Amino acid sequence: MNAPASSPSERHGALRAAEAAANRAGEAARVLEDIARFMLNDPHLTQQLKDLRHRMHSLRQRLTGEEGVRMRDTRGDVGTGLSTPQEHQRQGTEALIGANASRLQQALRSLEEMAKLLDPQAAPHWEQLRYTAYTLHKAMQVTWQAQQRLRAARVYVLLDGRETADAMERLAAALVEAGADGSAALRPERERCLSSTTAQTWLCCARPTGCTWARKN
Numbered sequence: 001m002n003a004p005a006s007s008p009s010e011r012h013g014a015l016r017a018a019e020a021a022a023n024r025a026g027e028a029a030r031v032l033e034d035i036a037r038f039m040l041n042d043p044h045l046t047q048q049l050k051d052l053r054h055r056m057h058s059l060r061q062r063l064t065g066e067e068g069v070r071m072r073d074t075r076g077d078v079g080t081g082l083s084t085p086q087e088h089q090r091q092g093t094e095a096l097i098g099a100n101a102s103r104l105q106q107a108l109r110s111l112e113e114m115a116k117l118l119d120p121q122a123a124p125h126w127e128q129l130r131y132t133a134y135t136l137h138k139a140m141q142v143t144w145q146a147q148q149r150l151r152a153a154r155v156y157v158l159l160d161g162r163e164t165a166d167a168m169e170r171l172a173a174a175l176v177e178a179g180a181d182g183s184a185a186l187r188p189e190r191e192r193c194l195s196s197t198t199a200q201t202w203l204c205c206a207r208p209t210g211c212t213w214a215r216k217n
Helices: 010-038 043-063 065-070 095-119 120-152 165-178 196-209
Strands: 156-159 181-185 212-214
Touching: 010 043, 010 095, 010 120, 043 065, 043 095, 043 120, 095 120
Parallel strands: 156 181, 181 212
Antiparallel strands: none
């Protein structure tokens, strides 16, 4: 593991970089949390992103603390006036998710590298947060795409399950062939009718056509 920054100037620069990266990471995580909360309406993703923000805040306090705040120098930052046209355009919600997820991941990588100079023991923690950000990015994309497919469904079938997997497979294949765009299952009194086999069977039959499966409690 690299030794911490040895000279005052090296430490000063690393602190400025870490503070700026922490600001970017926090802002991007907040945007993603707002998307999950208000646009995806997904409580689980919202909570996961909130947890990520709090973990970042704790690590930030350890890495830069009050010293990092004192190092802020927006007027002296040579990068504040630099931008690209793409920064001011977003082609829909999926692009908004992608842009902010990438910003978060890149900022976390920068924090991981600066931590190797400022607090080497904290670097692996920043690395793990970056991996968490990758996972959440994918989860948000999958959720958004599934919701879009669901909104586009014209024929939506409610299933009450079948006694056997073979019977469920025949039913699912018939529904897909008939043009069903999606299916949901109502929880019956006999839970075995809605085992994971039911969902797996529907997905195997429906995936080639883009049909959607959901479970209703």
